[in-house]
Amino acid sequence: MTFFDASLLRSGEYHDWLVQGFTTSLQLLAASFVIALPLGVAIALMRTSHGRALRGLGATLVEGIRNVPLLAHLLFWYFAFPELLPEPVKLALYDSNPEFICAVIALSLYAGVHMAEDIRSGIRAVPGAQMEAARSLGLGRLASLRLVLLPQAIRIAVPPLLSQTVNLWKDTSVATVIGAAEMMYQAARVETATFRSVEAFTFATLAYLTVSLAISLAAQLYARRFPVRT
Amino acid sequence: MIELIHDYWLYFLVGQYPNGPLGGLTLTILLSSAALVLAMPLGLLLGVARVSPWRAVRWPTAVLVQIVRAVPLLLVVFWAYFFLPAVTGVKTGQATTMLMTLVLFDAVYLAEIVAAGIRSLPKGQLEGARSLGLSYGQALRLVILPQALRHVLPSLVSQLVATIKATSLGYIIGLSEVSFIATQVNTLVFTRAVEVYIVLALTYFMLCFGLSRLAFLLERRMNRRPVSAFATKVTP
Numbered sequence: 321m322t323f324f325d326a327s328l329l330r331s332g333e334y335h336d337w338l339v340q341g342f343t344t345s346l347q348l349l350a351a352s353f354v355i356a357l358p359l360g361v362a363i364a365l366m367r368t369s370h371g372r373a374l375r376g377l378g379a380t381l382v383e384g385i386r387n388v389p390l391l392a393h394l395l396f397w398y399f400a401f402p403e404l405l406p407e408p409v410k411l412a413l414y415d416s417n418p419e420f421i422c423a424v425i426a427l428s429l430y431a432g433v434h435m436a437e438d439i440r441s442g443i444r445a446v447p448g449a450q451m452e453a454a455r456s457l458g459l460g461r462l463a464s465l466r467l468v469l470l471p472q473a474i475r476i477a478v479p480p481l482l483s484q485t486v487n488l489w490k491d492t493s494v495a496t497v498i499g500a501a502e503m504m505y506q507a508a509r510v511e512t513a514t515f516r517s518v519e520a521f522t523f524a525t526l527a528y529l530t531v532s533l534a535i536s537l538a539a540q541l542y543a544r545r546f547p548v549r550t
Numbered sequence: 551m552i553e554l555i556h557d558y559w560l561y562f563l564v565g566q567y568p569n570g571p572l573g574g575l576t577l578t579i580l581l582s583s584a585a586l587v588l589a590m591p592l593g594l595l596l597g598v599a600r601v602s603p604w605r606a607v608r609w610p611t612a613v614l615v616q617i618v619r620a621v622p623l624l625l626v627v628f629w630a631y632f633f634l635p636a637v638t639g640v641k642t643g644q645a646t647t648m649l650m651t652l653v654l655f656d657a658v659y660l661a662e663i664v665a666a667g668i669r670s671l672p673k674g675q676l677e678g679a680r681s682l683g684l685s686y687g688q689a690l691r692l693v694i695l696p697q698a699l700r701h702v703l704p705s706l707v708s709q710l711v712a713t714i715k716a717t718s719l720g721y722i723i724g725l726s727e728v729s730f731i732a733t734q735v736n737t738l739v740f741t742r743a744v745e746v747y748i749v750l751a752l753t754y755f756m757l758c759f760g761l762s763r764l765a766f767l768l769e770r771r772m773n774r775r776p777v778s779a780f781a782t783k784v785t786p
Contacts, residue, residue: 392729395732401744524625532619
Protein backbone atom coordinates (compact mmCIF):
# COMPACT_ATOMS: atom_id res chain seq x y z
CA MET A 321 0.00 0.00 0.00
CA THR A 322 1.57 3.25 -1.11
CA PHE A 323 1.31 6.33 1.04
CA PHE A 324 -0.31 8.39 -1.67
CA ASP A 325 -2.18 6.68 -4.48
CA ALA A 326 -2.94 9.39 -7.01
CA SER A 327 -4.71 7.02 -9.42
CA LEU A 328 -7.63 7.01 -6.98
CA LEU A 329 -8.12 10.70 -7.69
CA ARG A 330 -7.62 10.57 -11.43
CA SER A 331 -10.39 8.22 -12.48
CA GLY A 332 -12.92 5.67 -11.35
CA GLU A 333 -15.87 5.68 -8.99
CA TYR A 334 -14.14 7.57 -6.14
CA HIS A 335 -12.92 10.24 -8.52
CA ASP A 336 -16.53 10.69 -9.63
CA TRP A 337 -17.77 10.99 -6.05
CA LEU A 338 -15.18 13.64 -5.23
CA VAL A 339 -15.83 15.65 -8.38
CA GLN A 340 -19.56 15.44 -7.77
CA GLY A 341 -18.99 16.72 -4.22
CA PHE A 342 -16.94 19.62 -5.51
CA THR A 343 -19.68 20.51 -8.02
CA THR A 344 -22.36 20.37 -5.33
CA SER A 345 -20.27 22.64 -3.09
CA LEU A 346 -19.97 25.13 -5.92
CA GLN A 347 -23.72 24.93 -6.52
CA LEU A 348 -24.35 25.54 -2.82
CA LEU A 349 -22.03 28.55 -2.98
CA ALA A 350 -23.74 29.97 -6.07
CA ALA A 351 -27.30 29.43 -4.86
CA SER A 352 -26.60 30.87 -1.40
CA PHE A 353 -24.65 33.83 -2.77
CA VAL A 354 -27.46 34.79 -5.15
CA ILE A 355 -29.92 34.89 -2.24
CA ALA A 356 -27.54 36.28 0.40
CA LEU A 357 -26.40 39.38 -1.47
CA PRO A 358 -29.83 41.00 -2.10
CA LEU A 359 -30.84 39.94 1.41
CA GLY A 360 -27.74 41.67 2.73
CA VAL A 361 -28.53 44.86 0.81
CA ALA A 362 -32.13 44.80 2.09
CA ILE A 363 -31.10 44.29 5.72
CA ALA A 364 -28.37 46.95 5.45
CA LEU A 365 -30.93 49.44 4.09
CA MET A 366 -33.28 48.53 6.93
CA ARG A 367 -30.55 49.12 9.48
CA THR A 368 -29.67 52.53 8.05
CA SER A 369 -33.27 53.68 7.43
CA HIS A 370 -35.06 56.41 9.36
CA GLY A 371 -37.91 54.19 10.54
CA ARG A 372 -37.33 52.99 14.06
CA ALA A 373 -39.29 49.75 13.60
CA LEU A 374 -37.34 48.86 10.46
CA ARG A 375 -34.03 49.55 12.18
CA GLY A 376 -35.08 47.39 15.14
CA LEU A 377 -36.15 44.54 12.87
CA GLY A 378 -32.86 44.71 10.96
CA ALA A 379 -30.82 44.66 14.15
CA THR A 380 -32.84 41.74 15.53
CA LEU A 381 -32.29 39.72 12.36
CA VAL A 382 -28.56 40.40 12.33
CA GLU A 383 -27.92 39.71 16.02
CA GLY A 384 -30.30 36.74 16.16
CA ILE A 385 -28.71 34.97 13.22
CA ARG A 386 -25.10 35.97 13.73
CA ASN A 387 -24.89 34.82 17.34
CA VAL A 388 -25.97 31.25 16.64
CA PRO A 389 -23.48 28.87 14.99
CA LEU A 390 -24.19 27.80 11.44
CA LEU A 391 -24.40 24.19 12.57
CA ALA A 392 -27.34 25.00 14.85
CA HIS A 393 -29.01 26.84 11.95
CA LEU A 394 -28.61 23.81 9.71
CA LEU A 395 -30.00 21.47 12.37
CA PHE A 396 -32.98 23.76 12.83
CA TRP A 397 -33.78 24.24 9.14
CA TYR A 398 -33.39 20.58 8.32
CA PHE A 399 -34.94 18.82 11.33
CA ALA A 400 -37.36 21.39 12.77
CA PHE A 401 -38.45 23.76 10.01
CA PRO A 402 -40.24 21.16 7.80
CA GLU A 403 -42.43 20.29 10.82
CA LEU A 404 -43.82 23.82 10.70
CA LEU A 405 -44.84 23.59 7.04
CA PRO A 406 -48.32 22.57 5.89
CA GLU A 407 -48.49 18.92 4.81
CA PRO A 408 -48.47 19.35 0.97
CA VAL A 409 -45.53 21.77 1.06
CA LYS A 410 -43.66 19.44 3.40
CA LEU A 411 -44.18 16.46 1.08
CA ALA A 412 -43.10 18.51 -1.91
CA LEU A 413 -39.93 19.47 -0.02
CA TYR A 414 -39.15 15.85 0.84
CA ASP A 415 -39.79 14.82 -2.75
CA SER A 416 -37.26 17.29 -4.11
CA ASN A 417 -33.83 17.67 -2.57
CA PRO A 418 -34.43 18.66 1.08
CA GLU A 419 -30.75 18.53 2.11
CA PHE A 420 -29.75 20.98 -0.60
CA ILE A 421 -32.72 23.32 -0.12
CA CYS A 422 -32.40 23.47 3.67
CA ALA A 423 -28.64 24.01 3.39
CA VAL A 424 -29.23 26.90 0.99
CA ILE A 425 -31.76 28.49 3.36
CA ALA A 426 -29.39 28.24 6.33
CA LEU A 427 -26.30 29.34 4.40
CA SER A 428 -27.93 32.29 2.69
CA LEU A 429 -29.43 33.64 5.92
CA TYR A 430 -26.12 33.23 7.74
CA ALA A 431 -24.07 34.78 4.94
CA GLY A 432 -26.78 37.40 4.32
CA VAL A 433 -26.55 39.00 7.75
CA HIS A 434 -22.75 39.05 7.61
CA MET A 435 -22.90 40.72 4.19
CA ALA A 436 -25.49 43.17 5.56
CA GLU A 437 -22.97 44.35 8.14
CA ASP A 438 -20.30 44.89 5.47
CA ILE A 439 -22.71 46.81 3.26
CA ARG A 440 -23.85 48.85 6.25
CA SER A 441 -20.29 49.94 7.00
CA GLY A 442 -19.99 50.78 3.32
CA ILE A 443 -23.10 52.95 3.52
CA ARG A 444 -21.86 54.64 6.69
CA ALA A 445 -18.53 55.38 5.06
CA VAL A 446 -20.22 57.51 2.38
CA PRO A 447 -20.30 61.10 3.66
CA GLY A 448 -23.82 62.24 4.64
CA ALA A 449 -23.47 65.29 2.40
CA GLN A 450 -23.69 63.00 -0.64
CA MET A 451 -27.24 62.08 0.25
CA GLU A 452 -28.15 65.70 1.04
CA ALA A 453 -26.69 66.89 -2.25
CA ALA A 454 -28.60 64.20 -4.18
CA ARG A 455 -31.83 65.19 -2.43
CA SER A 456 -31.28 68.89 -3.04
CA LEU A 457 -30.75 68.16 -6.75
CA GLY A 458 -34.35 67.02 -6.70
CA LEU A 459 -33.86 63.25 -6.62
CA GLY A 460 -36.36 61.29 -4.55
CA ARG A 461 -35.23 59.24 -1.56
CA LEU A 462 -35.16 55.98 -3.50
CA ALA A 463 -33.51 57.53 -6.54
CA SER A 464 -30.78 59.08 -4.38
CA LEU A 465 -30.22 55.73 -2.71
CA ARG A 466 -30.05 53.88 -6.00
CA LEU A 467 -28.08 56.42 -8.04
CA VAL A 468 -25.83 58.12 -5.52
CA LEU A 469 -25.48 56.33 -2.21
CA LEU A 470 -25.45 52.62 -3.10
CA PRO A 471 -22.96 52.77 -6.00
CA GLN A 472 -20.42 54.44 -3.69
CA ALA A 473 -21.24 52.21 -0.73
CA ILE A 474 -20.97 49.00 -2.76
CA ARG A 475 -17.59 50.05 -4.10
CA ILE A 476 -16.29 50.45 -0.56
CA ALA A 477 -17.95 47.19 0.50
CA VAL A 478 -16.72 44.94 -2.34
CA PRO A 479 -13.44 43.78 -0.71
CA PRO A 480 -15.09 42.80 2.62
CA LEU A 481 -17.97 41.25 0.65
CA LEU A 482 -15.52 39.10 -1.28
CA SER A 483 -13.89 37.93 1.94
CA GLN A 484 -17.39 37.16 3.20
CA THR A 485 -17.84 35.06 0.05
CA VAL A 486 -14.72 33.11 1.00
CA ASN A 487 -16.36 32.48 4.37
CA LEU A 488 -19.53 31.34 2.63
CA TRP A 489 -17.48 28.97 0.49
CA LYS A 490 -15.83 27.48 3.58
CA ASP A 491 -19.16 27.33 5.39
CA THR A 492 -20.70 25.15 2.67
CA SER A 493 -18.64 22.35 4.24
CA VAL A 494 -20.84 22.42 7.34
CA ALA A 495 -23.81 21.33 5.20
CA THR A 496 -22.36 17.84 5.53
CA VAL A 497 -24.12 17.52 8.93
CA ILE A 498 -27.51 17.32 7.28
CA GLY A 499 -26.18 15.00 4.59
CA ALA A 500 -25.98 17.39 1.66
CA ALA A 501 -23.65 15.55 -0.72
CA GLU A 502 -21.03 18.29 -0.95
CA MET A 503 -17.23 18.13 -0.97
CA MET A 504 -16.75 17.31 2.73
CA TYR A 505 -19.45 14.64 2.66
CA GLN A 506 -18.01 12.91 -0.37
CA ALA A 507 -14.45 13.09 0.98
CA ALA A 508 -15.61 11.40 4.19
CA ARG A 509 -17.54 8.87 2.11
CA VAL A 510 -14.46 7.98 0.07
CA GLU A 511 -12.48 7.74 3.31
CA THR A 512 -15.02 5.30 4.77
CA ALA A 513 -15.18 3.19 1.62
CA THR A 514 -11.44 2.95 0.95
CA PHE A 515 -9.60 4.00 4.13
CA ARG A 516 -7.60 6.28 1.83
CA SER A 517 -7.98 9.34 4.05
CA VAL A 518 -4.85 11.09 2.77
CA GLU A 519 -6.00 11.09 -0.86
CA ALA A 520 -9.60 12.02 -0.12
CA PHE A 521 -8.73 14.90 2.20
CA THR A 522 -5.92 16.11 -0.03
CA PHE A 523 -8.41 16.41 -2.86
CA ALA A 524 -10.83 18.31 -0.61
CA THR A 525 -8.08 20.59 0.73
CA LEU A 526 -6.89 21.48 -2.78
CA ALA A 527 -10.47 22.08 -3.91
CA TYR A 528 -11.21 24.45 -1.01
CA LEU A 529 -7.82 26.18 -1.31
CA THR A 530 -8.18 26.80 -5.04
CA VAL A 531 -11.57 28.47 -4.80
CA SER A 532 -10.74 30.45 -1.62
CA LEU A 533 -7.47 31.76 -3.00
CA ALA A 534 -9.11 32.63 -6.33
CA ILE A 535 -11.73 34.74 -4.54
CA SER A 536 -9.09 36.42 -2.33
CA LEU A 537 -7.04 37.20 -5.42
CA ALA A 538 -10.11 38.76 -7.04
CA ALA A 539 -10.54 40.90 -3.91
CA GLN A 540 -6.95 42.12 -4.11
CA LEU A 541 -7.19 42.89 -7.80
CA TYR A 542 -10.43 44.78 -7.25
CA ALA A 543 -8.96 46.84 -4.41
CA ARG A 544 -6.01 47.76 -6.64
CA ARG A 545 -8.11 48.53 -9.71
CA PHE A 546 -10.82 50.47 -7.86
CA PRO A 547 -9.28 52.10 -4.81
CA VAL A 548 -11.79 53.80 -2.52
CA ARG A 549 -12.10 57.44 -3.52
CA THR A 550 -11.55 59.83 -0.69
CA MET B 551 -40.78 23.96 25.84
CA ILE B 552 -40.83 24.52 29.62
CA GLU B 553 -41.47 20.80 30.12
CA LEU B 554 -38.57 19.96 27.84
CA ILE B 555 -36.20 22.21 29.75
CA HIS B 556 -37.52 20.84 33.04
CA ASP B 557 -36.80 17.26 31.99
CA TYR B 558 -33.45 17.64 30.29
CA TRP B 559 -31.72 20.71 31.70
CA LEU B 560 -29.07 18.77 33.56
CA TYR B 561 -28.28 16.58 30.55
CA PHE B 562 -28.13 19.72 28.40
CA LEU B 563 -25.73 21.42 30.81
CA VAL B 564 -23.22 18.66 31.62
CA GLY B 565 -24.04 15.67 29.39
CA GLN B 566 -23.63 12.28 31.11
CA TYR B 567 -21.32 13.64 33.78
CA PRO B 568 -20.56 12.27 36.44
CA ASN B 569 -21.52 8.88 34.96
CA GLY B 570 -19.72 9.57 31.73
CA PRO B 571 -17.59 12.18 30.04
CA LEU B 572 -18.35 15.83 30.70
CA GLY B 573 -20.47 17.30 27.93
CA GLY B 574 -23.18 19.76 27.05
CA LEU B 575 -22.94 23.48 27.48
CA THR B 576 -20.20 23.15 30.12
CA LEU B 577 -17.96 21.34 27.63
CA THR B 578 -18.70 23.95 24.97
CA ILE B 579 -17.67 26.78 27.30
CA LEU B 580 -14.65 24.99 28.78
CA LEU B 581 -13.36 23.93 25.38
CA SER B 582 -13.67 27.37 23.82
CA SER B 583 -12.05 29.19 26.75
CA ALA B 584 -9.24 26.64 26.96
CA ALA B 585 -8.65 26.89 23.21
CA LEU B 586 -8.42 30.68 23.31
CA VAL B 587 -6.11 30.70 26.36
CA LEU B 588 -3.79 28.03 24.90
CA ALA B 589 -3.77 29.72 21.50
CA MET B 590 -2.80 33.09 22.96
CA PRO B 591 1.00 32.54 23.26
CA LEU B 592 1.13 30.90 19.84
CA GLY B 593 -0.99 33.69 18.35
CA LEU B 594 1.29 36.34 19.85
CA LEU B 595 4.33 34.62 18.41
CA LEU B 596 2.77 34.27 14.95
CA GLY B 597 1.43 37.83 15.08
CA VAL B 598 4.88 39.23 15.85
CA ALA B 599 6.35 37.02 13.12
CA ARG B 600 3.75 38.35 10.68
CA VAL B 601 5.09 41.91 11.03
CA SER B 602 8.71 40.90 11.53
CA PRO B 603 11.33 42.97 9.69
CA TRP B 604 12.92 39.75 8.39
CA ARG B 605 11.45 38.26 5.24
CA ALA B 606 12.55 34.73 6.14
CA VAL B 607 10.24 34.91 9.17
CA ARG B 608 7.43 36.97 7.65
CA TRP B 609 6.78 34.93 4.51
CA PRO B 610 6.41 31.41 5.96
CA THR B 611 4.06 32.84 8.58
CA ALA B 612 2.03 34.55 5.87
CA VAL B 613 1.76 31.28 3.95
CA LEU B 614 0.64 29.36 7.05
CA VAL B 615 -1.93 32.03 7.91
CA GLN B 616 -3.28 32.16 4.35
CA ILE B 617 -3.62 28.39 4.07
CA VAL B 618 -5.35 27.88 7.40
CA ARG B 619 -7.72 30.74 6.66
CA ALA B 620 -8.53 29.43 3.19
CA VAL B 621 -9.74 25.95 4.17
CA PRO B 622 -12.85 25.18 6.24
CA LEU B 623 -12.27 24.49 9.93
CA LEU B 624 -14.21 21.27 9.43
CA LEU B 625 -11.53 20.00 7.08
CA VAL B 626 -8.82 20.75 9.65
CA VAL B 627 -10.90 18.82 12.19
CA PHE B 628 -11.00 15.83 9.86
CA TRP B 629 -7.27 15.98 9.13
CA ALA B 630 -6.54 16.11 12.85
CA TYR B 631 -8.99 13.33 13.62
CA PHE B 632 -7.41 10.92 11.16
CA PHE B 633 -3.81 12.02 11.44
CA LEU B 634 -3.09 12.60 15.11
CA PRO B 635 -3.60 8.90 15.95
CA ALA B 636 -1.56 7.84 12.89
CA VAL B 637 1.35 10.12 13.77
CA THR B 638 1.38 9.83 17.55
CA GLY B 639 0.25 6.22 17.74
CA VAL B 640 -2.19 7.15 20.50
CA LYS B 641 -5.91 7.17 19.89
CA THR B 642 -6.89 10.77 20.49
CA GLY B 643 -10.33 11.45 21.90
CA GLN B 644 -12.80 13.81 20.29
CA ALA B 645 -12.22 16.52 22.90
CA THR B 646 -8.43 16.47 22.40
CA THR B 647 -8.77 16.55 18.62
CA MET B 648 -11.17 19.44 18.78
CA LEU B 649 -9.02 21.33 21.28
CA MET B 650 -5.91 21.00 19.12
CA THR B 651 -7.75 22.08 16.00
CA LEU B 652 -9.25 25.07 17.76
CA VAL B 653 -5.86 26.08 19.17
CA LEU B 654 -4.33 26.08 15.68
CA PHE B 655 -7.33 27.89 14.23
CA ASP B 656 -7.45 30.50 17.00
CA ALA B 657 -3.68 31.04 16.91
CA VAL B 658 -3.89 31.95 13.23
CA TYR B 659 -6.81 34.32 13.71
CA LEU B 660 -5.19 35.83 16.80
CA ALA B 661 -2.01 36.33 14.78
CA GLU B 662 -3.98 38.50 12.36
CA ILE B 663 -5.54 40.42 15.24
CA VAL B 664 -2.18 40.98 16.97
CA ALA B 665 -0.53 41.96 13.68
CA ALA B 666 -3.33 44.45 13.00
CA GLY B 667 -2.86 45.88 16.50
CA ILE B 668 0.87 46.33 15.93
CA ARG B 669 0.35 47.89 12.50
CA SER B 670 -2.16 50.36 13.92
CA LEU B 671 0.50 51.90 16.18
CA PRO B 672 2.36 54.95 14.91
CA LYS B 673 5.76 54.03 13.45
CA GLY B 674 7.50 56.37 15.83
CA GLN B 675 6.76 54.07 18.75
CA LEU B 676 9.15 51.38 17.56
CA GLU B 677 11.70 53.89 16.32
CA GLY B 678 11.54 55.78 19.61
CA ALA B 679 11.99 52.63 21.66
CA ARG B 680 14.90 51.49 19.50
CA SER B 681 16.63 54.84 19.66
CA LEU B 682 16.40 54.72 23.45
CA GLY B 683 18.71 51.73 23.19
CA LEU B 684 16.17 48.89 23.56
CA SER B 685 16.72 45.81 21.44
CA TYR B 686 14.02 44.79 18.93
CA GLY B 687 12.75 42.14 21.36
CA GLN B 688 12.67 44.55 24.28
CA ALA B 689 10.97 47.23 22.23
CA LEU B 690 8.26 44.75 21.26
CA ARG B 691 7.78 43.43 24.76
CA LEU B 692 7.92 46.72 26.65
CA VAL B 693 6.54 49.27 24.22
CA ILE B 694 4.72 47.81 21.24
CA LEU B 695 2.81 44.78 22.54
CA PRO B 696 1.29 46.40 25.66
CA GLN B 697 -0.24 49.12 23.47
CA ALA B 698 -1.18 46.81 20.62
CA LEU B 699 -2.92 44.33 22.91
CA ARG B 700 -4.94 47.07 24.55
CA HIS B 701 -6.14 48.13 21.12
CA VAL B 702 -7.27 44.65 20.19
CA LEU B 703 -9.01 43.66 23.44
CA PRO B 704 -12.50 43.95 21.85
CA SER B 705 -11.36 41.72 18.97
CA LEU B 706 -10.23 39.11 21.47
CA VAL B 707 -13.73 38.95 22.93
CA SER B 708 -15.15 38.60 19.39
CA GLN B 709 -12.69 35.79 18.79
CA LEU B 710 -14.07 34.02 21.86
CA VAL B 711 -17.55 34.28 20.33
CA ALA B 712 -16.20 32.80 17.09
CA THR B 713 -14.55 29.98 19.05
CA ILE B 714 -17.77 29.17 20.91
CA LYS B 715 -19.55 28.92 17.57
CA ALA B 716 -16.72 26.81 16.15
CA THR B 717 -16.93 24.22 18.95
CA SER B 718 -20.28 23.19 17.45
CA LEU B 719 -18.33 21.52 14.64
CA GLY B 720 -17.18 18.92 17.16
CA TYR B 721 -20.67 17.50 16.60
CA ILE B 722 -19.45 15.95 13.39
CA ILE B 723 -16.77 13.83 15.07
CA GLY B 724 -19.19 12.90 17.85
CA LEU B 725 -17.96 15.29 20.54
CA SER B 726 -20.71 15.53 23.17
CA GLU B 727 -20.90 19.33 23.21
CA VAL B 728 -24.18 21.19 23.42
CA SER B 729 -25.35 20.72 19.78
CA PHE B 730 -24.68 17.00 19.99
CA ILE B 731 -26.59 16.74 23.27
CA ALA B 732 -29.50 18.68 21.73
CA THR B 733 -29.63 16.20 18.84
CA GLN B 734 -29.67 13.34 21.33
CA VAL B 735 -32.50 14.96 23.26
CA ASN B 736 -34.27 15.33 19.91
CA THR B 737 -34.06 11.57 19.30
CA LEU B 738 -35.30 10.89 22.84
CA VAL B 739 -38.42 13.06 22.62
CA PHE B 740 -38.79 12.46 18.91
CA THR B 741 -41.62 14.73 17.78
CA ARG B 742 -40.52 18.04 19.23
CA ALA B 743 -37.65 19.04 16.98
CA VAL B 744 -38.82 22.65 16.74
CA GLU B 745 -38.68 23.19 20.49
CA VAL B 746 -35.39 21.34 20.94
CA TYR B 747 -33.57 23.34 18.29
CA ILE B 748 -35.08 26.64 19.40
CA VAL B 749 -33.76 25.97 22.91
CA LEU B 750 -30.35 25.20 21.39
CA ALA B 751 -30.36 28.37 19.29
CA LEU B 752 -31.46 30.50 22.27
CA THR B 753 -28.68 29.03 24.41
CA TYR B 754 -26.02 29.96 21.89
CA PHE B 755 -27.66 33.32 21.34
CA MET B 756 -27.63 34.32 25.00
CA LEU B 757 -23.99 33.31 25.38
CA CYS B 758 -22.69 34.88 22.19
CA PHE B 759 -24.87 37.97 22.21
CA GLY B 760 -23.86 38.69 25.81
CA LEU B 761 -20.20 38.42 24.90
CA SER B 762 -20.53 40.51 21.74
CA ARG B 763 -22.21 43.26 23.78
CA LEU B 764 -19.21 43.10 26.09
CA ALA B 765 -16.90 43.52 23.10
CA PHE B 766 -18.99 46.51 21.97
CA LEU B 767 -18.83 48.16 25.40
CA LEU B 768 -15.08 47.59 25.61
CA GLU B 769 -14.65 49.14 22.18
CA ARG B 770 -16.62 52.20 23.19
CA ARG B 771 -14.69 52.63 26.41
CA MET B 772 -11.37 52.36 24.59
CA ASN B 773 -12.42 54.89 21.99
CA ARG B 774 -13.37 57.35 24.63
CA ARG B 775 -10.08 56.97 26.47
CA PRO B 776 -7.42 57.33 23.81
CA VAL B 777 -4.28 55.24 24.02
CA SER B 778 -1.64 56.98 26.11
CA ALA B 779 0.57 57.53 23.07
CA PHE B 780 -1.80 60.17 21.76
CA ALA B 781 -2.86 61.55 25.10
CA THR B 782 0.41 62.95 26.30
CA LYS B 783 -0.63 65.76 28.57
CA VAL B 784 1.34 68.90 28.01
CA THR B 785 2.09 70.15 31.49
CA PRO B 786 2.39 73.91 31.61
